[in-house]
Amino acid sequence: MQKTIRATAVNTSHPDSLTRQHWFVLAITMVLWMFDGYETYALLLTIGPSLHELLPRSELHNLSHFAAYLISLTLFGWAVGGVLGGLIGDRIGRRATMIGAVVLYSIFTGTSALAHSWQILALTRFLTGIGLGAEWGVGASLLQEVWPEKLRTRAAGVLQAAFSCGFVIASVLWLIIGGAFGGSWRWLYIVGIAPAIFVVITGRAIPESEPWTRATSNASSAVTLRAYLRTLIIAVIISSSITVAFWAISSWVPTYVAVLVHNPREAVSYAGWAGLLFAIGEIFGCVSFGWLAESWGRRWTLVFFLAGSILITPVVFLLVKGAPLFVLLQIPNGFFTGGIYGWYAVHPPELFPTRIRSSAISIIFNSARFLAMLGPILSSSLIAFFGGYGIAATIASSIFLIGIVAIFFLPETKGRPLPA
Structure with missing residues (x-):
């Protein structure tokens, strides 16, 4: 603890300079968030093969419905874990909560490989979701509170991009395991044990946030969420718009390309290449969000990404009929539809003081998943009703319009210091 306090004291005396501790905090949060991305996308990539193995043959014609259940239960667990994790993080600290969450989702990702029925897989994915959230x-x-004021926005964009790096790793592994070698989907979940090993090795070196x-x-710094209720509600509305539309559209990319x-x-x-290129586009999108937010402000940057998502969705799902072009278009699709998530790491942390920051941004990021869990179920019903993915995805993308309207009811925080 003494080492941590001494390091942060050096940081505070040079507020605009970067130290080894700054880079270490960025690296550690990126790696752990990257593992979150891997654990999430492993489900989307293998959901078809796993259900083909676990479902009775008589139920295979309802595969899209069972896939929606698995995705929705993961999101439900993510929502529950996210809200609890934020509250716990404000009480016991960022470091301990983060380590405990990583161990939790690693264990249950590993046990997903042992599932012998779709119900058991659903249970392990729900428990994995709790840790992910x-x-x-x-x-x-932790990243926002440790990094220098003038640089934390760009660092936040880079942090959010790490989630997509996990998509890339999952996609590459699936191309090798499932594509080149024809291996079982279970191997992708076995690899998911790695984060627990990682935090066991590095956990002692992770610093606590000095502002916390x-x-x-x-x-005298005591403050409650009630004092920021209006801001919180508007941010949750924006988050719901992003999350519901994202999961209603992007979760079907690997399944749709198979059609x-x-x-x-x-x-x-x-499916592997589609996931890989979507993730690459998302990485550039999240990093770009952090840079653009410094120039355009938080509001107009989010509007740019939301509008881009609305425009790219019908192009990808309605106009394109061939698999090669569909796969290639996942780069701009990922840039806009995935890059939206850069908003979460950039804007919400700047709206709340330190004492409630973890709780507030966790509620914003994760409570939307209570609604988002309905996204895949809604889209699967639209797919069945319209007889295809194109119109269903286009209708789902209109939900982004809610976010475009709501963002103008939040304060613009460009150039403002992080609330103490």
Whole structure:
């Protein structure tokens, strides 16, 4: 603890300079958030093969409905874990909460590989979701509270991009395991044990946030979420718009591309490439969000990404009929539809003081998943009603319009210091 306090004291005396501790905090939060992305996308990539193995043959015609249940239960667990993790992070600290969350989701990702029925897989994915949700809020808070004022927005964009790096790793592994070697979907979940090993090795070196330590020891800094209720509600509305539309659209990318080809082996390969290119586009999108937010402000940057998502969705799902072009277009699709998530790490942490920051941004990021869990179920119903993915995805993208309107009811925080 003495080492941590001494390091942060050096940081405070040079507010605009970067130290080894700054880079270490960025690296550790990025790696853990990257693992979150891997654990999430492993489900989307393998959901088809796993359900083909676990479902009775008589239920295979309802595969899209069972896929929606698995995704929705994961999101439900994420929502529960996110809200709890944020509250716990403001009480016991960013470091301990983050480590506990990573161990939790690693264990249950590993046990997903042992599932012998779709119900057991659903249970392990729900428990995995709890850990996934709990990790982000405390990690984002730690980064924002440690990094220098003038540089933290760009660092936040880079942090959010790490989630997509996990998509890339999952996609590459699936291309190798499922595509080149024809291996089982279970191997992707076995690899998911790695984060627990990582935090066991590095956990002692993760510092605690000095602003959090200072705020919790100062009785005069006590503040409640009720004082920021209007801001919180508007931010949750924006988050709901982003999250519901994102999961209603992007979660079907690997499954949809399989419809465009007839060879099952090719379907695995195209699904892997689609996921990989979407993730690459998302990485550039999240990093760009942090840079653009410094120039355009938080509001107009989010409007740019939301509008881009609305425009790209019908192009990808309605106009394109061939698998190769569909896969290639996942780069701009990922840039806009995935890059939106850069908003979470940039704007919400600037709206709340340190004492409630982890709770507030976790509620914003994760409570929307209570609604988002309905996204895949809604889209699967639209797919069945319209007889295809194109119109269903286009209708779902209109939900982004809610976010475009709501963002103008939040304060513009460009150039303002992080609330103490």
